[in-house]
Amino acid sequence: GESVGLHLPTLSVQEGDNSIINCAYSNSASDYFIWYKQESGKGPQFIIDIRSNMDKRQGQRVTVLLNKTVKHLSLQIAATQPGDSAVYFCAESRIKAAGNKLTFGGGTRVLVKP
């Protein structure tokens, strides 16, 4: 079936270090992935996305890597800051005839230590 999951529930990182958050998926037909950041009391906020025909995409301080061979993607945050403390979700977007379907993975909490 379709599923998107994460390896680590909590990541503690020193301020200024790089963070790496991992995500596994099971459906080789998955076409489009999105990383979200969710702060306490807020809805998920878009960080970066990647289509399956790419293996890397960079944004401001963030990079997403996609390895289709092992069905794995990761989010790298450079020079992690206190404001990066949040829960991070990977999500898969599928376009069906009935409509769009966005499915979330399990989430990783990132705690930034000063």
Place this chain on the structure above:
Amino acid sequence: DTEVTQTPKHLVMGMTNKKSLKCEQHMGHRAMYWYKQKAKKPPELMFVYSYEKLSINESVPSRFSPECPNSSLLNLHLHALQPEDSALYLCASSHFGQHYGYTFGSGTRLTVV
């Protein structure tokens, strides 16, 4: 306007009450969504509306009744809920048939007593 607005932010209701959650967007998005999020869990899709018609129902109990009165508004009517229905209810919207541009509201924190 690039926001999804949800009201109320917090709601406490009894198991015999009827209440409604509201969601509004003015981005011209023709796909709108309801998600349920329990503590320390990812959001779980409940319903998808495409062009104001219910297109996906993820086997949600009938005590949750969605409604899309127009292209900007999405409601979730609640009746005879159980304490285990307590959660954060998130509304989102996007362009129909496009992968990008999903926008989430801040949610309604629902407590059923």
